[in-house]
Amino acid sequence: MILPSAHALDAVVLWVAATHLQMAFQHAPRLAILGPVKRCGKSRLLDVVTESVHDPVITVNASPSAIFRSITHQPPTLLVDEADTLFGTVKAAEKNEDLRGLLNAGHQRNRPTLRVGGPEQKVLRFPTFAMAALAGIGDLPDTIMDRAIVIRMRRRAPGETVASFRSRRDIPAFHRLRDGLSAWSAEVLEAASASEPPMPVEDRAADTWEPLVIVADLAGGTWPARARAACRALSASEARQTEDDGLRIRILIDIRRVFAALGDPDALPTARLIAALRDDAEAPWSEHGNGGLTPRGLQLLLRDYGIASANIRFPDGSQAKGFARGRFLDAWRRYCPEAVTEPC
Numbered sequence: 001m002i003l004p005s006a007h008a009l010d011a012v013v014l015w016v017a018a019t020h021l022q023m024a025f026q027h028a029p030r031l032a033i034l035g036p037v038k039r040c041g042k043s044r045l046l047d048v049v050t051e052s053v054h055d056p057v058i059t060v061n062a063s064p065s066a067i068f069r070s071i072t073h074q075p076p077t078l079l080v081d082e083a084d085t086l087f088g089t090v091k092a093a094e095k096n097e098d099l100r101g102l103l104n105a106g107h108q109r110n111r112p113t114l115r116v117g118g119p120e121q122k123v124l125r126f127p128t129f130a131m132a133a134l135a136g137i138g139d140l141p142d143t144i145m146d147r148a149i150v151i152r153m154r155r156r157a158p159g160e161t162v163a164s165f166r167s168r169r170d171i172p173a174f175h176r177l178r179d180g181l182s183a184w185s186a187e188v189l190e191a192a193s194a195s196e197p198p199m200p201v202e203d204r205a206a207d208t209w210e211p212l213v214i215v216a217d218l219a220g221g222t223w224p225a226r227a228r229a230a231c232r233a234l235s236a237s238e239a240r241q242t243e244d245d246g247l248r249i250r251i252l253i254d255i256r257r258v259f260a261a262l263g264d265p266d267a268l269p270t271a272r273l274i275a276a277l278r279d280d281a282e283a284p285w286s287e288h289g290n291g292g293l294t295p296r297g298l299q300l301l302l303r304d305y306g307i308a309s310a311n312i313r314f315p316d317g318s319q320a321k322g323f324a325r326g327r328f329l330d331a332w333r334r335y336c337p338e339a340v341t342e343p344c
Helices: 006-019 042-050 064-070 090-095 097-105 167-194 203-219 223-261 270-279 295-303 325-335
Strands: 030-035 056-058 077-080 113-117 122-126 131-137 148-152 267-269 310-313 319-324
Touching: 006 042, 006 131, 006 148, 006 167, 006 203, 006 223, 030 042, 042 077, 042 131, 064 097, 064 113, 090 097, 097 113, 148 203, 148 223, 167 203, 203 223, 223 270, 223 295, 223 325, 267 270, 270 295, 270 319, 319 325
Parallel strands: 030 131, 030 148, 056 077, 077 131
Antiparallel strands: 113 122, 267 319, 310 319
């Protein structure tokens, strides 16, 4: 596979090494291996990670109760492929709420989950602390993303070549690497437990990246600088991604405001809608992208909501590309309902 950057490669290497030192850490970062579409190398990267980490536990189609019982006080490494099938729809997310709760709680040590079981129906405490890697299409739930090192994969471009992965040939080499990391971790466990490294980020990002930085500091050489550079770069990239998500909500709110200011017509020409958005001095649209919001930029912001422009005939007899107000109603109700004026 082609990783998106050298920083991403460093982060994956450090995360794999950190799985062998889980007992030393207060936090267990998730590794989120994401892609926008199929065939971006997500599952292949998970294959490589699986053969290198400490005590891998594959969770494809596993029930939450089975996963609960797989985590002990000597934590394994959880590996989840096709995570989008678990959380990608509202129905699936509701069905797998227990798994999401486990992944959230397991980011921090001493956050057990409680269940009633046994013939006497006693309260049982199950440990949840374990590092986990999840691969899937699109973003995971926000609560998991906030606890993850995020690797955003991309499809290989024409002309980019990679070596084929062959289990019989390649897995023994990964196992030798795994065994070497395991032996090394035993030597540095005490030092890792006592380490409190200076971090280039704060709050939960610092909690999530600290195990990787500890590993880098113990490894020495160029690794301490590389780990902190990867931390800054990938954290900043995710912050920008969050900002983009905020813009997708902001565009819905501002489009609703434009329609309301014009008397809530059935439709507006794209050009008029964009002009009204850009005329608002307090909104970001006059400076969005290169030179302000464009029809293409508006389409991209609205794409995930299933809203697109169409050829519309307007009351004055003209015909032009535009947006029907009715196409926004569902998104307004779902994503910014506090100011919705339509009856529910």
